[in-house]
Amino acid sequence: MSMLEVSGVVKRFGGLTALNGVELSVRGGELVGIIGPNGAGKTTLVNVVMGVYYPDSGRITFDGHDITRMPPHRRAKMGLSRTYQVPRPFNDLKVIDNVAVAAMYGSKDLPVGEAREIAEDLLRRVRLAERAEDYPESLSVVELRKLELARALAQEAKLVFLDEVSAGLVGEDLREVLSVVRELHEGGMTIVMIEHVMKVIFNLAERIVVMMNGQKLAEGTPSEVSSDARVVESYLGRRWSEV
Amino acid sequence: MSMKLDLGSTFIRAIAVAVVLAIVAAASTIMGTYPTLIAITIMVFFVYSLSWSLLANTGMVSLGQALFFALGAYAYGIFAISYGMNPIAALFVGPVMGALAGLAVGFISARLRDWYVGIFTFALTPAGYALAVSSQLQPWTAGAVGLATPRFPLGSSLWLPFATVLAFAAYLVIMIIKKRRIGYALSAINNDETAAGTVGINARLYKTIVFGISGYMAALAGAMFVALYTSYIAPDYFGYPDISYSVWPIFYSMIGGMGSPEGVLLGTVLLDPLETAIRSWLSGISVVGGNLALVIFGLLLVVVLLKAPKGIYGYVAKYVESRKARARRAAEAGTKAEVSTGQ
Amino acid sequence: MAAFLIPSYLISTTLYGLLFTSIYLLLATGLTLIFGTLKLVNFAHGDLMVLGAFVAFLFVTLEGWSPYLAMVPAILVIAGIGVLIYRFTLRPAVKAGPVNMILLTIGISYILENALAYYFLPVYRTGVEIPSPLRGTGILLPSNVLLTYDEFLTIVISWAIMGVLYYWLFRTRQGIAIRALSQNPVGASISGIDVNRLSYLTFIVGSALAAIAGTLYGIMFTFNPFSGILLTLMAFAVMILGGVGSIPGTMVGSIIIGFATSFVSYYMGQTWGEAIAFIILAVILLVRPSGIFRGG
Ligand SMILES: Nc1ncnc2c1ncn2[C@@H]1O[C@H](COP(=O)(O)OP(=O)(O)O)[C@@H](O)[C@H]1O
Ligand SMILES: [Mg+2]
Numbered sequence: 008m009s010m011l012e013v014s015g016v017v018k019r020f021g022g023l024t025a026l027n028g029v030e031l032s033v034r035g036g037e038l039v040g041i042i043g044p045n046g047a048g049k050t051t052l053v054n055v056v057m058g059v060y061y062p063d064s065g066r067i068t069f070d071g072h073d074i075t076r077m078p079p080h081r082r083a084k085m086g087l088s089r090t091y092q093v094p095r096p097f098n099d100l101k102v103i104d105n106v107a108v109a110a111m112y113g114s115k116d117l118p119v120g121e122a123r124e125i126a127e128d129l130l131r132r133v134r135l136a137e138r139a140e141d142y143p144e145s146l147s148v149v150e151l152r153k154l155e156l157a158r159a160l161a162q163e164a165k166l167v168f169l170d171e172v173s174a175g176l177v178g179e180d181l182r183e184v185l186s187v188v189r190e191l192h193e194g195g196m197t198i199v200m201i202e203h204v205m206k207v208i209f210n211l212a213e214r215i216v217v218m219m220n221g222q223k224l225a226e227g228t229p230s231e232v233s234s235d236a237r238v239v240e241s242y243l244g245r246r247w248s249e250v
Numbered sequence: 251m252s253m254k255l256d257l258g259s260t261f262i263r264a265i266a267v268a269v270v271l272a273i274v275a276a277a278s279t280i281m282g283t284y285p286t287l288i289a290i291t292i293m294v295f296f297v298y299s300l301s302w303s304l305l306a307n308t309g310m311v312s313l314g315q316a317l318f319f320a321l322g323a324y325a326y327g328i329f330a331i332s333y334g335m336n337p338i339a340a341l342f343v344g345p346v347m348g349a350l351a352g353l354a355v356g357f358i359s360a361r362l363r364d365w366y367v368g369i370f371t372f373a374l375t376p377a378g379y380a381l382a383v384s385s386q387l388q389p390w391t392a393g394a395v396g397l398a399t400p401r402f403p404l405g406s407s408l409w410l411p412f413a414t415v416l417a418f419a420a421y422l423v424i425m426i427i428k429k430r431r432i433g434y435a436l437s438a439i440n441n442d443e444t445a446a447g448t449v450g451i452n453a454r455l456y457k458t459i460v461f462g463i464s465g466y467m468a469a470l471a472g473a474m475f476v477a478l479y480t481s482y483i484a485p486d487y488f489g490y491p492d493i494s495y496s497v498w499p500i501f502y503s504m505i506g507g508m509g510s511p512e513g514v515l516l517g518t519v520l521l522d523p524l525e526t527a528i529r530s531w532l533s534g535i536s537v538v539g540g541n542l543a544l545v546i547f548g549l550l551l552v553v554v555l556l557k558a559p560k561g562i563y564g565y566v567a568k569y570v571e572s573r574k575a576r577a578r579r580a581a582e583a584g585t586k587a588e589v590s591t592g593q
Numbered sequence: 594m595a596a597f598l599i600p601s602y603l604i605s606t607t608l609y610g611l612l613f614t615s616i617y618l619l620l621a622t623g624l625t626l627i628f629g630t631l632k633l634v635n636f637a638h639g640d641l642m643v644l645g646a647f648v649a650f651l652f653v654t655l656e657g658w659s660p661y662l663a664m665v666p667a668i669l670v671i672a673g674i675g676v677l678i679y680r681f682t683l684r685p686a687v688k689a690g691p692v693n694m695i696l697l698t699i700g701i702s703y704i705l706e707n708a709l710a711y712y713f714l715p716v717y718r719t720g721v722e723i724p725s726p727l728r729g730t731g732i733l734l735p736s737n738v739l740l741t742y743d744e745f746l747t748i749v750i751s752w753a754i755m756g757v758l759y760y761w762l763f764r765t766r767q768g769i770a771i772r773a774l775s776q777n778p779v780g781a782s783i784s785g786i787d788v789n790r791l792s793y794l795t796f797i798v799g800s801a802l803a804a805i806a807g808t809l810y811g812i813m814f815t816f817n818p819f820s821g822i823l824l825t826l827m828a829f830a831v832m833i834l835g836g837v838g839s840i841p842g843t844m845v846g847s848i849i850i851g852f853a854t855s856f857v858s859y860y861m862g863q864t865w866g867e868a869i870a871f872i873i874l875a876v877i878l879l880v881r882p883s884g885i886f887r888g889g
Contacts, residue, residue, distance in 0.1 A: 057448055058447070059444055059447075059448075078447065078452075079444075079447035079448055080446075080447045080450050080451055080452045080453070081452075083447070083448060083449060083450030084450055088448070088449070089448060091445065091448075095442050095444070095445040096441075096442075096445075097437060097438045097441040097442060097445065097446075098441050099437045099440060099441055099509075100434065100437050100438065100441070104434060104437075107434065108434040108435065108437075108438050108449060108451075109449040109450070111431050111434060111435075112431075112435060112449055112450035112451045113449055113450045114450070116431075118431065119429075119430070119431055119434070137582070140578075141575070145575075158449065161449075162449060162450060306692075311692050311695060311696070313636070313695075313699065358875070358878060358879050361878075361879075362878060364691055364692070365634045365691060365692075365695050366833075366878060368634070368636075368695050369634075369826075369829045369833070369874075370874070370875065370878050372636075372826060372829075373826050373829070373830065373870075373871035373874050373875065374871065374875070376823060376826065376867055376868055376871055377868045377871050377872065377875075379864075380864040380865055380867065380868040383864060384864065384865075490822070491819045491820075491822060491823065492706075492819050493699075493702070493703065493706075493822055497699065497703055500696060500699065504696060536711075536715070537714070537715060538710060538711045538714050538715055541707040541708075541710040541711040541714070542707070542711050544703060544707040545703075545704050545707045545708050545711065547703070548700045548701070548703040548704035548707065549700075549704060551696070551697075551700040551703075552682055552697060552700045552701065552704070555686065555689065555693050555696060555697050555700065556682065556685060556686055556689070556697075559689050559690075559693055
């Protein structure tokens, strides 16, 4: 029985079909990677699963419940969380409170004090503790990405979508974030990790889904996918140097 | 550690506000009857402006806040006159009508995007006015003539202290909301409603609740205005056809700094007497001096919105914040230096 | 027999419905144009209209002009004021965000109303109408209902102007560019349209429409410095009902609000006639809170 089941999901924006019958199935405890070129529909898929938009057709179930048209906050309560590829911090809240508010309202209802403790802990884990008392406006892009990660984790979700969290990170920051992801996975969390390029998740993901033009192009273990003729031809081939 | 610091500063802020309110009350009492009346309006408009800024800080711009103000005024008057309720009880019970109206308006507003809330609330004020002057409700509202209310059953020397206590209570309510879980949710909703939903916040529910609270506070201000100041209720309290009653809380909040209740206090304490002074000075010159005073206020609002969008308090707070940050960075640099010398 | 079935009532309410429709159409089209193109929610729009009526009123009463000729200086003055407001307050405030923009236009509305009151009230006390030499003359319709020449002219002028406006928006390069701008500002600027110039043009056209609406309104009805707020609200009701930013939708909205105002005023009194627009507005917002925005 899979934890998340996306079947036949279609999402159009005016004349543009961003998702064209997407299928995705995620089992509990899995770490799935989704890759695909810009505009493939990866972020839109996350938005549809999280309830930012409702799909035009298709069905989404989580933990056996149909959530296709459930409001976003109830999905959070059920144990879904995500990061935003383009960070969306709460600018009137300090960095620590950005994370704390997610702990207060995420999958559990926690009091302020407890939530702040969780937040402090998470900020330390993503190496952002020294910015805890600052406001997000003063954060760099890299720091904002780490804040996104901390906020998504604070919800203590069962399944978390990481939408290109590693983009722009290098060196120690990249290693740190990836090790956080690995730890979470080892701790039993279900993770869907979206990346624009493959090398980041090649060693991390058990299974990789390749998206293209709003559809699933291929699926399999990292090595299967990277040797898949269609993938190589239509995506990896062109960009192999990048991957 | 940071928790303690926050609690401490909250406490200090509350003390400061209490002191300012007490000074306003005491000084005006010493100065005489007229200043005492002005001080009562300061307390009333502080409560009223807080009700507006509570909404604004949850991402909802009410352009028809006078709806609740007038509802509170009328409910107070009608309960006291038509139903013989003790005015002191009516002062607190009447605003329940404002809370109910707030919940209803909030239920709809929570589903509207940005400026639609403004137009929706704005559009309710003529409807409120129409109800107040309608012949069907004439027996209760006295139509366009307005209602004269009975004397408030407290010694008149107690009116200002009473208003001051209510103003401080309203401030405390705002501070408590800010410091509780709900306060964090409201900030999140204000900043990014979609992201707030993602982290599990039910924005529609909170917005509706906030409108209910705001409706009560605005209505309480309306009831206080009548009970402690005018003893008279007119249909134009609905902010229609003259929008003044809806605009004042916006003036005070925006110019003072709607981001914090202290900013709102600053705006009210500075502008309310200033407005009265300019108005009476200009009215001495001309019968329409009052209108000229309002032109000046309109210009002031425009200038502040253009030059200091966060108001006077926002300016000050930014300055203090940047100094603190500098001090913190300096301290950090100091620690690092120590560490490196230690190696 | 029920009152609304009496033919003379029916004919004159229909007539007034048509009159309201014509005036709301001019006013709301200006508002829609400004919103669509500049993404600007202008709460001072009705005040510009009243100011226009007052300028025409002055030319008629002080200079002895015909009210229909006085429309010309009204257009010029209001378009000028509109440009000044846009240049010195709204345009610099674009980066301050939509909320501050709304409050800014509220502040401007407040300034316009009270400035007008300052000049107006000592001389004219309550409300005024623009005197017209044609007053009282007209065409007799069945059931003894008089269609005055002023009413007739108002309807003809409004729809003629709408015809010209439609031609401009849908058939000329400039008009098509404005519509492109209103649909996609980024795309428009990429495709070589001079966004800055068109923004001014839109504000000028919108303000001019308000001035025309104001003059016609002033010939027919009394107005005072505070009439603007109700007119702004009416225009918003029309715009939201018709689908925000949609020019043809504005026409549908005008007809609905125009006739609702007329019929309800006739049978329930003027106060409810004014309130009905907002009751309709509230219902629309309740039923299709987001749909209206996208649907237009
Ligand atoms: N809110 C939206 N409105 C219109 N088009 C959108 C919206 N969101 C995404 N799109 C379009 O949908 C397509 C898929 O986008 P996205 O899901 O962001 O791709 P990816 O994350 O794979 O790069 C793109 O063409 C994008 O322009
Ligand atoms: Mg993406």
